[in-house]
Amino acid sequence: MSRDARYWRLKAPLALLLAMGLAHPGRASTLARSARAVRIQPSPDSSRIVLEFAEAPAYQHFSLKGPERLVIDLEGVLPDGALTDIATRLSPQDPYIASLRVGLNRPNVTRLVIELKTAARAEIFPLKPAGEYAHRVVIDLKGDARPEPVAPAAPVAKSPPAPTPAPAPTPEPRRLVTIAIDAGHGGEDPGARGARGSLEKTITLSIARRVRAQIEQTNTMRAVMIREGDYFIPLHERVNKARRAHADIFVSIHADAFYKASAKGSSVFVLSVQGGSSAAARWLAKRENEADLIGGTRIDVKDIYVRQSIVSMSTDAQILDSGRLASRVLEEIGGINDLHKAVVESANFAVLKAPDFPSILIETAFISNPEEERKLNDEVHQERIATAIVAGLSRYLATNPPLHRPDKTARSV
Numbered sequence: 001m002s003r004d005a006r007y008w009r010l011k012a013p014l015a016l017l018l019a020m021g022l023a024h025p026g027r028a029s030t031l032a033r034s035a036r037a038v039r040i041q042p043s044p045d046s047s048r049i050v051l052e053f054a055e056a057p058a059y060q061h062f063s064l065k066g067p068e069r070l071v072i073d074l075e076g077v078l079p080d081g082a083l084t085d086i087a088t089r090l091s092p093q094d095p096y097i098a099s100l101r102v103g104l105n106r107p108n109v110t111r112l113v114i115e116l117k118t119a120a121r122a123e124i125f126p127l128k129p130a131g132e133y134a135h136r137v138v139i140d141l142k143g144d145a146r147p148e149p150v151a152p153a154a155p156v157a158k159s160p161p162a163p164t165p166a167p168a169p170t171p172e173p174r175r176l177v178t179i180a181i182d183a184g185h186g187g188e189d190p191g192a193r194g195a196r197g198s199l200e201k202t203i204t205l206s207i208a209r210r211v212r213a214q215i216e217q218t219n220t221m222r223a224v225m226i227r228e229g230d231y232f233i234p235l236h237e238r239v240n241k242a243r244r245a246h247a248d249i250f251v252s253i254h255a256d257a258f259y260k261a262s263a264k265g266s267s268v269f270v271l272s273v274q275g276g277s278s279a280a281a282r283w284l285a286k287r288e289n290e291a292d293l294i295g296g297t298r299i300d301v302k303d304i305y306v307r308q309s310i311v312s313m314s315t316d317a318q319i320l321d322s323g324r325l326a327s328r329v330l331e332e333i334g335g336i337n338d339l340h341k342a343v344v345e346s347a348n349f350a351v352l353k354a355p356d357f358p359s360i361l362i363e364t365a366f367i368s369n370p371e372e373e374r375k376l377n378d379e380v381h382q383e384r385i386a387t388a389i390v391a392g393l394s395r396y397l398a399t400n401p402p403l404h405r406p407d408k409t410a411r412s413v
Contacts, residue, residue: 033053033054033055033057033076033077033078034053034077034078034080034081034082034083035051035052035053035077035081035082035083036052036053036054036081036082036134037050037051037052037082038050038051038052038082038083038085038086038089039052039089039188040086040089040090040091040094040097041187041188041230041231041232042091042093042094042095042096042097042231043095043187043228043229043231043232043233044095044228044229045095045142045143046095046096046140046141046142046143046231047094047095047096047097047120047140047141048138048139048140048141048187048188048231048232049097049114049138049139050136050137050138050139050188051074051083051112051136051137051139052082052133052134052135052136053077053134053135053136053137054134054135055135056126056128056135057074057075057076057077057135057137058074058075058076059072059073059074059075059124059137060072060073060075061073061122061124063122067098067115067116068115068116068117068118068119068120069113069114069115069116070113070114070116070120070122070139070141071111071112071113071114072111072112072114072124072137072139073105073109073110073111073112074109074110074111074112074137075108075109076108077109077110078104078110079102079103079104079110083102083110083112084102086100086102086112087099087100087101087102094117095117096116096117096118096120096141097114097115097116097117097141098115098116098117099114099115100112100113100114100115101113101115114139114141116141120141120142120143121141121142121143122139122140122141123138123139123140123142124137124138124139124140125137125138126138131189131190132190133188138188175402176220176221176222177220177221177222177248177249177397177401177402178221178222178223178224178245178246178247178248178249179215179221179222179223179224179247179248179249179251179393180224180226180241180242180245180247180249180250180251181208181211181212181215181223181224181225181226181251181253182208182226182227182238182242182250182251182252182253182351183201183204183205183207183208183209183225183226183227183253184200184201184204184252184253184254184255185200185201185204185254186201186205186227186229186230186231186232186233187201187230187231187232187233188232189201189232191204191254191255191256192255192256192257192367192368193257193367194257194367194368194370194373194376195261195368195370195373196370196373196374196377198367198373198376198377200254200255200256200257200367201230202230203255203364203367203376203377203382204253204254204255204364205227205229205230206382207253207255207364207382207385207386208225208227208253209225210382210383210385210386211223211251211253211386211389211390212225213386214386214387214390215390215393218390218394220394220397221390221393221394221397224241224242224245224247226238226241226242235350235351236350238252238351239351239353239354242354242357243354243356247357248357248358248402249325249357249358249359249393249402250351250352250354250357250358250359250360251359251360251362251389251393252349252351252352252359252360252361252362253362253364253389254361254362254363254364255363255364255365255366255367255376256363256366256367256368257366257367257368258366258368259368260368261368261369261370262369263340263366263368263369264338264340264365264366264369264371264372265337265338265339265340265341265365265366266330266333266334266337266338266339266340266362266363266364266365267330267339267340267341267345267362267363268326268327268329268330268333268344268345268360268361268362268363269326269344269345269346269347269349269352269360269361269362269363270319270322270323270326270344270345270346270352270359270360270361271318271319271322271346271347271348271349271352271353271359272319272346272347272348273348318354318355318356318357318358318359319346321358321400322352322358322359322360323344324358324396324400325358325360325392325393325396325400326344326360327344328392328393328395328396329360329362329388329389329392329393329396330342330343330344330392331392331395332388332389332391332392332395333362333364333385333388333389333392335388336381336384336385336387336388337364337365337375337384337385337388340363340366349361362389364376364385
């Protein structure tokens with residue numbers, strides 16, 4: 001091989017490295033960054049992409065039309081690792097994302113192009129390490145908020161219509177009571193993890209579905225699921241979804257962990273605005289309220305419910321009704337499982353802060369207890385838990401019917 005041939009054989013790879021920015025000694029530490037994980041989490045009304053890195057990358061984004069696209073430039077990131085197969089993770093049923101592609105846009109910058117099925121509002125924000133996750137860039141795609149069209153005014157009649165006789169009163173149909181069922185955690189927020197690897201978010205969704213199925217078999221109640229699948233919903237939005245569905249009762253289902261593996265038994269909680277009824281209650285509430293830090297939301301929800309005009313009188317009334325409901329459910333659960341405490345407990349759980357309907361949070365068992373983890377994964381035991389919850393709801397409603405209001409179909413949330 002000639003001297004010139006040997007020179008170009010060495011120079012060509014070096015030129016390629018220089019073009020990618022990898023041969024610059026000052027950039028070596030930043031350019032070795034690859035995505036550790038990529039997750040795509042669609043929900044009925046949003047799509048979420050999560051990019052996880054060992055170190056936080058800088059990024060910029062912009063939108064393009066014809067077709068609708070969202071472009072994200074990740075600085076100091078290589079188009080390799082978990083990014084290489086991002087397109088294969090996309091579901092055809094995703095509500096907003098039509099396609100994904102990744103490539104090196106220019107030296108030191110990887111470009112992610114998200115082609116959209118329809119116009120969407122994009123929220124892009126970083127998350128610091130939390131739980132089992134490192135640094136993340138979260139891309140949320142939601143419905144493009146547009147003003148609803150205003151119906152044209154009805155034409156004015158030239159002469160007043162002839163009076164018509166009032167219709168005869170008809171018997172008022174019995175109103176079905178709407179139960180909002182909140183399966184704790186979901187998506188980017190797995191909740192607690194058992195010794196055998198069970199995830200709280202999976203168990204709570206399975207139990208919630210069983211509760212819904214049993215409620216739909218009654219002739220007094222109907223169910224609205226706050227979370228239908230494995231996706232993340234911020235804590236305040238869970239309450240908002242229940243209110244939009246005109247819920248009469250809110251039931252949040254959990255299977256938490258404790259730092260002692262010996263902790264066991266079921267508990268039912270109501271809201272306490274003054275703290276918790278025990279050290280364990282305060283500890284559990286703190287864990288649950290950190291869900292937004294792990295799952296990722298842009299909104300600062302600290303004291304958000306205070307800003308939404310929770311007043312002491314309505315809160316006291318809600319807590320009183322919630323306590324009656326919780327007592328009935330706790331008694332029923334006590335018939336099929338050990339109780340952590342034989343009384344209703346209270347703590348400052350964020351999801352219990354709606355002032356206009358009774359709200360309870362059920363810790364079905366401790367997933368951190370190996371024996372209870374086994375039972376939580378048993379379908380027969382899950383069905384028994386669901387039966388106990390529905391029985392408690394029925395007993396409460398038998399003596400505490402909700403206030404009258406015109407019947408409304410439980411709306412999609």
